[in-house]
Amino acid sequence: MILAICLVIAGLVLLVIGGELLVRGAVGLAEKAGVSALVIGLVIVGFGTSMPELVTSVEAAWAGSPAIAWGNIVGSNIANSLLILGAAALIAPIAISSANRWRDPGVAVGASAVLLVLAATGFGNAIVGAALISCLLCYIAWCYHEERLVAPDMIHNAPYDRGQALELTDPGLHAKNGGWTRPALLTLVGLAVLIGGGRLLVTGAIDLARIAGLTETMIGLTIVAVGTSLPELVTSIVAARKGEAEVAFGNVVGSNIYNILGIGGATMLLAPGAVPANLLPLDIGLLLASALGILLLAFLRSVTRLPALALLAAYAAYLGFLILNA
Incomplete structure (x- = not known):
């Protein structure tokens, strides 16, 4: 078990480091x-x-453990909506x-x-995966058209906020020469x-699930999901501390969109198959409920400390x- 835990920790550390290097290089x-800066925010930083x-879910799918991949996607969105947004607010x-x-x-x-x-x-195949990715690309194109061509002085969308949140935590992101x-x-x-x-994390997670007698879905919903959400947690908290709380809100919402459409699409495209049924009704139900809660907060125009505590x-x-029923 110690080896499996070490693999998980090492994998998470490498994912954070690799993600930062990739974003710096891509930008x-x-x-x-x-x-343009808008395209960098929408596409480069958003995907980066x-x-x-993405890497964790794809590695899990290729390793024959799609339950970890989908648990990661669902668990990351729940962590984004409840843990990260709550902490930032x-x-x-x-x-x-x-x-x-x-x-x-x-x-x-x-x-x-x-x-x-x-x-x-229980419907899922490569065509559905491609459709989800296409929906994400259409969303990005919509954001670009609306806020670059229609309202160029009012650039404000969730993917752009993800770029802003990253810049707040990494002032040296843009090389001057x-x-x-x-x-x-x-x-x-x-x-x-x-x-x-990604390979270390998935290998360790699979071994840990087998040794501890936990389901792969459980591991994906908890350890893997929280671990791969660490970049969003850091950038959102830093944005909130620097007085850019609305950027933290957009960062969370943008991550949720990219996770389901982009990462979910890629997972289903590379490992065609149904979304695990054991994610219903609790996990995906909570995911949808939290998304509806965020929409309500957006209409109310604020997330105060009382909703944050909730x-x-x-x-x-x-x-x-999850722990009590493991």
Whole structure:
């Protein structure tokens, strides 16, 4: 068991390091190529900061353990909505002032509902996976069109907020000079470290599940999900502490959208099959309920400390239930 735990810890550390190197390299390459800041926020940073979850889920699917992959996706979204948003709002109450504040939480609710339907029907194949990824690309294109072409002075969307949150934690993200070599090396090394970390994490998680007598879904919902959500936790808390609480809100919502449509799509594309039925009704039900809760908070225009405590309490109760029923 000690070896399995060490593999999990080492994998998580490498995922965090690899993700940071990859994002730094990808942003550097994008800037050298003259890509706009909005596109960097929407695509480069959006996908880059989701890489720990993506690599872990893909590795789990390839290792013949799709339950870990889907547990990671569902568990990460629950952790984002309850733990991370609750912690950020507890540090600094979030005022949501964006005129289109309903859009991104609404997309997250729609994606959560689709996942619920897929789990309930047992329908899943490569075509569904490709469709989910296509939906994410359409969403990104929608954000770009609306806020770059329609309202260029009002850039505000969840993927863009993810980029802003990362910049707050990493002031040196944008290199002021230099050639192509450094960002290219960072990108390649980051990818290699991510892949290695993902393999260690999945191997350790599978071994830990077998030794401890836990289901792979349980491991994915807890250890793997919380571990791969650490970048979002750090960036959201830093954003809240620096007075950018609304950016923390967008960071959470954007991560949830990328997880279901992007990572879920990639998982189903590479390992066609149904979403594990044992994620119903509790886990996916809570995922959808938390997405609806975030949409309600967006309409109310704020997340004060009382709702923040309620979110954290809900997550603690959820983890307690999982542990007691393991």
